[in-house]
Amino acid sequence: MSTQAAQGPTRPQSRTRPARKDRKGSAVDRSLNWIDDRLGVSKAGRTFMDKIFPDHWSFMLGEIALYSFVVLVATGIFLTLYYIPSSKEVIYHGSYLPLKGRKMSEAYLSTVNLSLKVRFGLVMRQAHHWAADVFVGAIAVHMCRVFFTGAFRRPRELNWAVGVTLLTLAIVNGFIGYSLPGDLISGTGLRIMFSIILSIPLIGTYLAFFLFGGNYPGNGIIIPRLFIIHVLIVPAIIAALIGAHLFLLVRQKHTQFAGPGRREDNVVGSPMWPNFMLKTTGFQAMVAAVLLGLGAFAQINPIWQFGPYVPYKVSYAVQPDWYMAWLDGALRIMPSWEFAGFGHTIPLEVTLPAVVLPGLTFGLFYAWPFLEARFTGDYLPHHILDRPRDRPRRTGLGAGILAFYFVLFGASSTDVLANYLHVSLNAVLWSFRVLVFVVPVIVGFLAYEISKELAALPDSGKRKRAMIVERTPQGEYLAEPAEPRPGDGTEELEPEPVPVHMPVAELVGSGSLGDETGTEAGPAGVRQVER
Amino acid sequence: MVDHEELARPWTLPPDDPRLQPYAKNPARAEKVIAACFIFAILCLAAFGASYWQAASERVMGGFLAVGLFALGFGIAAWGKYLTPRGPFEEPRHILHGTQLEQEAFQAAVVERAEVVIGRRPFLIKLLAMAGGITAVVMAFPLLRSLGPLPGKSLFHTPWRKGSRVVTASGRAITVDDLEVGGILTVFPEQAPGSAVAQTLLIRVATEPIVTQPGRETWGPAGYLAFSKVCTHAGCPVTLYEEQFQQLLCPCHQSLFDIYDGAVPVFGPAPRPLPQLPLMVDDQGYLRAQADYDQPIGPGFWERTTT
Ligand code: HEM
Ligand code: FES
Numbered sequence: 001m002s003t004q005a006a007q008g009p010t011r012p013q014s015r016t017r018p019a020r021k022d023r024k025g026s027a028v029d030r031s032l033n034w035i036d037d038r039l040g041v042s043k044a045g046r047t048f049m050d051k052i053f054p055d056h057w058s059f060m061l062g063e064i065a066l067y068s069f070v071v072l073v074a075t076g077i078f079l080t081l082y083y084i085p086s087s088k089e090v091i092y093h094g095s096y097l098p099l100k101g102r103k104m105s106e107a108y109l110s111t112v113n114l115s116l117k118v119r120f121g122l123v124m125r126q127a128h129h130w131a132a133d134v135f136v137g138a139i140a141v142h143m144c145r146v147f148f149t150g151a152f153r154r155p156r157e158l159n160w161a162v163g164v165t166l167l168t169l170a171i172v173n174g175f176i177g178y179s180l181p182g183d184l185i186s187g188t189g190l191r192i193m194f195s196i197i198l199s200i201p202l203i204g205t206y207l208a209f210f211l212f213g214g215n216y217p218g219n220g221i222i223i224p225r226l227f228i229i230h231v232l233i234v235p236a237i238i239a240a241l242i243g244a245h246l247f248l249l250v251r252q253k254h255t256q257f258a259g260p261g262r263r264e265d266n267v268v269g270s271p272m273w274p275n276f277m278l279k280t281t282g283f284q285a286m287v288a289a290v291l292l293g294l295g296a297f298a299q300i301n302p303i304w305q306f307g308p309y310v311p312y313k314v315s316y317a318v319q320p321d322w323y324m325a326w327l328d329g330a331l332r333i334m335p336s337w338e339f340a341g342f343g344h345t346i347p348l349e350v351t352l353p354a355v356v357l358p359g360l361t362f363g364l365f366y367a368w369p370f371l372e373a374r375f376t377g378d379y380l381p382h383h384i385l386d387r388p389r390d391r392p393r394r395t396g397l398g399a400g401i402l403a404f405y406f407v408l409f410g411a412s413s414t415d416v417l418a419n420y421l422h423v424s425l426n427a428v429l430w431s432f433r434v435l436v437f438v439v440p441v442i443v444g445f446l447a448y449e450i451s452k453e454l455a456a457l458p459d460s461g462k463r464k465r466a467m468i469v470e471r472t473p474q475g476e477y478l479a480e481p482a483e484p485r486p487g488d489g490t491e492e493l494e495p496e497p498v499p500v501h502m503p504v505a506e507l508v509g510s511g512s513l514g515d516e517t518g519t520e521a522g523p524a525g526v527r528q529v530e531r
Numbered sequence: 532m533v534d535h536e537e538l539a540r541p542w543t544l545p546p547d548d549p550r551l552q553p554y555a556k557n558p559a560r561a562e563k564v565i566a567a568c569f570i571f572a573i574l575c576l577a578a579f580g581a582s583y584w585q586a587a588s589e590r591v592m593g594g595f596l597a598v599g600l601f602a603l604g605f606g607i608a609a610w611g612k613y614l615t616p617r618g619p620f621e622e623p624r625h626i627l628h629g630t631q632l633e634q635e636a637f638q639a640a641v642v643e644r645a646e647v648v649i650g651r652r653p654f655l656i657k658l659l660a661m662a663g664g665i666t667a668v669v670m671a672f673p674l675l676r677s678l679g680p681l682p683g684k685s686l687f688h689t690p691w692r693k694g695s696r697v698v699t700a701s702g703r704a705i706t707v708d709d710l711e712v713g714g715i716l717t718v719f720p721e722q723a724p725g726s727a728v729a730q731t732l733l734i735r736v737a738t739e740p741i742v743t744q745p746g747r748e749t750w751g752p753a754g755y756l757a758f759s760k761v762c763t764h765a766g767c768p769v770t771l772y773e774e775q776f777q778q779l780l781c782p783c784h785q786s787l788f789d790i791y792d793g794a795v796p797v798f799g800p801a802p803r804p805l806p807q808l809p810l811m812v813d814d815q816g817y818l819r820a821q822a823d824y825d826q827p828i829g830p831g832f833w834e835r836t837t838t
Contacts, residue, residue, distance in 0.1 A: 050622060122589045123593035192766060192783065195766040195829070204832055213678065213679040214679055215682070216728070221679075251627070261621065266621045266622065266623055268619045270619070274611065275611055275618075278610050279607075282603075282604040282605060282606065285604025286600075286604035288604075289596075289599075289600035289604055293593065296597055297590060297594070311730065312700065312725070313770070314767055314782050331800060332799075336764075336800050336802040338803065344834065349764065349800045350830060383624060415785055425785055429785075496620055
């Protein structure tokens with residue numbers, strides 16, 4: 001690359017293909033030039049290879065989500081080759097005895113065969129389901145990271161919104177996927193979904209009828225529709241949004257925690273190539289490995305045991321996937337407050353927990369960056385992250401809100417808890433009705449206080465070096481930090497700019513930008529660098 | 532301007548700068564560990580291939596693949612962490628917004644041009660807005676309306692008719708002698724066995740007629756009571772019968788319905804009683820419906836009128 005690139009754009013344009021012996025550089029060099037000739041990517045490509053990734057473990061959470069999605073697509077494509085999206089009634093003649101001769105939908109039959117007959121099918125199916133659970137979980141935890149460190153602040157509000165949309169779509173697609181096999185549990189879930197849509201005032205009936213092709217259970221069109229939504233429409237939107245998410249990430253560059261050499265106007269870490277690319281490729285393989293391992297060893301959704309969906313039967317283990325459980329919990333503890341009057345009915349006992357609550361939840365998520373800027377008056381751009389303790393109020397509020405959803409999650413097992421604790425269902429129900437308001441307040445308050453305490457302690461959270469305590473002959477005690485042992489971590493150096501390709505090199509390295517490159521100081525003392 | 536000399540040089544630090552040294556304290560050892568990972572991965576992945584060929588169990592296949600992939604990934608990631616320049620490196624962060632001049636030029640381009648071509652034509656703007664609006668509305672017809680039938684009155688009726696014979700899911704007609712006291716059965720009208728909407732719980736609580744509510748004097752002949760099985764909360768089938776308390780339990784969110792009291796909800800989120808189906812016994816002893824349910828079954832919806 002070096003010799004060719006050095007000639008830059010003035011490279012002679014030959015009309016004939018040079019003889020093999022005259023061609024310069026390696027095959028890779030020449031292919032890069034070939035591409036650059038046609039697309040002009042050398043400059044941007046070089047910048048991209050130099051992109052800096054701050055090293056912090058919490059930045060891996062988003063990667064887990066991304067790589068789970070890759071696994072979802074890969075395993076999902078495998079599933080589509082066997083799964084038949086049809087509710088046509090067929091009779092099972094396979095080798096699994098408990099189902100022999102049972103009537104079932106073609107969808108259910110194909111999922112049973114996929115699990116029990118197709119070689120490696122069960123691992124793929126279970127890995128797909130595990131990947132969905134991990135996907136949503138990783139997004140949620142990643143979102144908490146972004147929230148508690150203030151990474152959503154200007155200029156990253158848009159990417160926060162993209163992230164919230166991704167979370168919504170992941171949950172929606174997970175629920176739809178769960179409904180595809182047509183087993184007893186997922187069928188019950190669909191029935192509840194129909195009722196939830198039905199509960200929307202004014203338009204609910206129409207929406208439900210349009211989606212299902214008629215009154216529940218519809219005219220058999222719902223499974224094919226859910227299928228195409230699940231395997232094409234939502235994944236395509238998710239893929240596009242992930243693209244937008246990463247584009248914004250590159251455009252706005254990473255945030256970073258405060259530390260030696262780290263300022264608002266730089267990013268410190270390791271470069272895209274080779275450090276990050278190797279690490280992240282390896283990490284993709286590890287995430288895939290863990291999900292496949294779960295698929296191989298941890299049974300999930302054994303639909304052949306649940307039996308096919310029959311509208312008048314129900315399984316006693318009606319439990320949705322974990323990311324739907326907060327809605328289920330909300331449905332359980334909501335009092336039966338149906339509104340009826342003026343010739344109309346609003347089933348508030350369904351509308352409030354299952355329509356209004358998620359609406360408010362995601363509305364609040366979308367609005368948070370703007371609300372926070374409004375209330376703190378801080379409209380400045382931020383690239384250095386907060387530690388959660390630096391913002392006791394945000395941390396307290398966030399912890400309280402999280403606690404609210406955790407309690408709702410817990411409320412989805414009222415019956416299990418009642419059985420387990422040998423108390424009446426009524427007692428459990430009322431406890432949750434109280435807890436759902438009390439726990440968030442307590443948790444929020446504690447988080448607030450703890451943050452304030454921690455923030456007041458200098459050096460808290462840093463790993464401490466051993467102290468050597470000595471007693472003098474006079475009986476005095478002297479404490480002194482021990483010498484760092486060899487290999488107690490690498491010493492901190494001032495960061496060095498990655499290979500530079502602009503005259504700003506020395507200036508950036510020395511922390512001040514000169515006139516010939518910098519113009520106009522930005523709002524937070526960030527200077528603009530012209531490329 | 533791009534400096535081509537700079538472009539040519541991949542790394543601007545002197546080769547012995549600590550930042551260019553690998554992160555590993557002992558790179559030779561790290562290399563050995565990574566090599567071991569790769570060898571192990573190769574073996575496991577080959578074993579996956581072999582086990583697939585031999586149709587081994589799903590666990591064995593999945594296990595080999597997962598462990599092999601993990602070792603491979605671990606090796607690559609360790610390579611990226613321990614054998615690459617340890618840094619730290621830095622890149623400048625650019626301000627995203629343009630200069631004030633650039634911003635003004637952009638605003639001018641958008642606003643002034645709009646002023647020129649659009650601002651002076653308010654009439655066209657109104658027409659365009661109307662056209663846009665009507666496009667949105669008419670596109671909704673095929674996109675939404677074709678998806679399914681209008682609800683109409685369909686939520687207000689079930690397939691139960693006056694005189695419908697009460698049958699099982701497989702279509703067998705029920706006679707007055709079929710259930711013992713305490714017996715329970717899921718039944719349907721003869722014209723729609725298995726129907727999700729018409730599913731009904733038939734319970735025999737006694738041998739003499741049962742009245743659950745005023746006005747329902749004739750609805751429970753020979754101790755038979757019939758209630759819609761569709762929960763009034765979110766539509767799950769109400770399947771559990773607690774004979775001791777004469778209650779029905781919905782397994783989804785634990786609503787409890789009191790049978791003797793006309794299945795009014797006594798616990799849980801369900802807002803309304805399960806509608807009761809008026810029964811009768813015909814001359815040959817078959818159970819029949821006197822009529823359809825007197826109110827819409829199942830969960831609430833906007834058009835449902837108060838009863
Ligand atoms: C966007 C993220 C996705 C999520 C959260 C997700 C989630 C799920 C879940 C929870 C199931 C139920 C699995 C079970 O236990 O049976 C499922 C089934 C299925 N998924 Fe996905 N999925 C996603 C993307 C995809 C993609 C991209 C495809 C195909 C291109 C796909 C194809 C399928 C098929 C065919 C089934 C039904 C077969 C079966 O149930 O075994 N999925 N999905
Ligand atoms: S559906 Fe019956 S209690 Fe919720």
